[in-house]
Amino acid sequence: MFSKIKVKESQIPWIIVIILLIGNLWSLSIINWYRTQFDDNLELAQNHISGVKDTLMGIIEAKAVNYEQLRVLREWAEMTSTQAAMITYLDTNHFGLWERLSGSMALLEALTEDLMDNVGEGEVLVLDEFSLPRLSNALEKLDEAIMELFPDDFEVGNPWASPQYEHMDRAIGKIEAFESRIARCWLIIPHHTVANYTSPEDQAREYLVERLGENYVETYLTNYSIGFNTWEVENWLVEVTYDYTITVGDYIATRGVYFQFDTQGSLIRHDCVPPIDNLQPFTVTREAAVNTAKGEVDKSYVELDAEIYWVKQFNNGTRAHKYLWSIDFYHSEKLSSTGDATRVLIDPKSGKVVNVDKYSWIAIS
Secondary structure (H helix, E strand, C coil): CCCCCCCCHHHHHHHHHHHHHHHHHHHHHHHHHHHHHHHHHHHHHHHHHHHHHHHHHHHHHHCEEEHHHHHHHHHHHHHHHHHHHHHHHHCHHHHHHHHHHHHHHHHHHHHHHHHHHHCCCCCEEECCCCHHHHHHHHHHHHHHHHHHHCCCCHHHCCCCCCCCHHHHHHHHHHHHHHHHHHHHHCCHHHHHHCCCCCCHHHHHHHHHHHHHCHHHHHHHCCCEEEEECCCCCCCCCEEEEEEEEEEECCEEEEEEEEEEECCCCCEEEEECCCCHHHCCCCCCCHHHHHHHHHCCCCCCCCEEEEEEEEEEECCCCCEEEEEEEEEEEECCCCCCCEEEEEEEEECCCCCCEEEEEEEEEECCC
């Protein structure tokens, strides 16, 4: 039989102290292990991203790129992406930072794979005045991101050992700038592979001029901006947005006309381009549109909005594809948790009522 261990009451506090001490030592060892893992993985990430930088620098200095260089660049990018993803488990304070770094390197990896599909083994792609500045800008932004992410000497200490949210925001901003430059580099492929290649912004303008006429474009569609998709480049890469100025009476508004292009620089979709029978000048003023719309409202309202919008389709699913006066009569306050409204759509050229919709809303808490 086992003998019973007798513990005097005076010994109990000491036993509790010993247990707590062991627990604290165990917790401290776990913390130290995580810190060591974090430091080691961070240093690996720095080494890998330095490989990305050095390889990209070599390509730019040579003003040419071959298949083997692209393969090495892809491997460094893949290793950096994987390493950054591992750090997200070790540094939850800056999860978004390492996730963004991982994503940016995955984006670079995808670019190099597409380039490898167009630069065969043993072939060399000479970088011209179009391609070289794009890669140089990407390298410049990568270098800025590295300076924010990693200290020159880890013996000074891990800069991410404690929460550094302002520093994190700056670093994420640098990574986003790098991603944008990587997306721009995709256009290197059609520039070198497509005969008589035309840039997305030129293609968008050519489409507008062909459809609407140069005078109309010069009058109403003078400014444009270019955006790059860094999240799902397989859906679209470049978006050209033209500012469409709409004026009638004292009403002035700016709407967007959109063109999206794939990684080969081909136009894949456009939206909000006015049809021929919907061109300015519009003749129906805001006041006239509101007065006409009031005749379609069968109950009192507390406020209204009146704007000219691009209407893709009516609530019943019927295709619209026109710019129309949209007058919303709110039978409840717009900011209320529940309410209903009547929307009257009016042609800004003829003044005719095109559609009347009634809708309601319920706020979900």
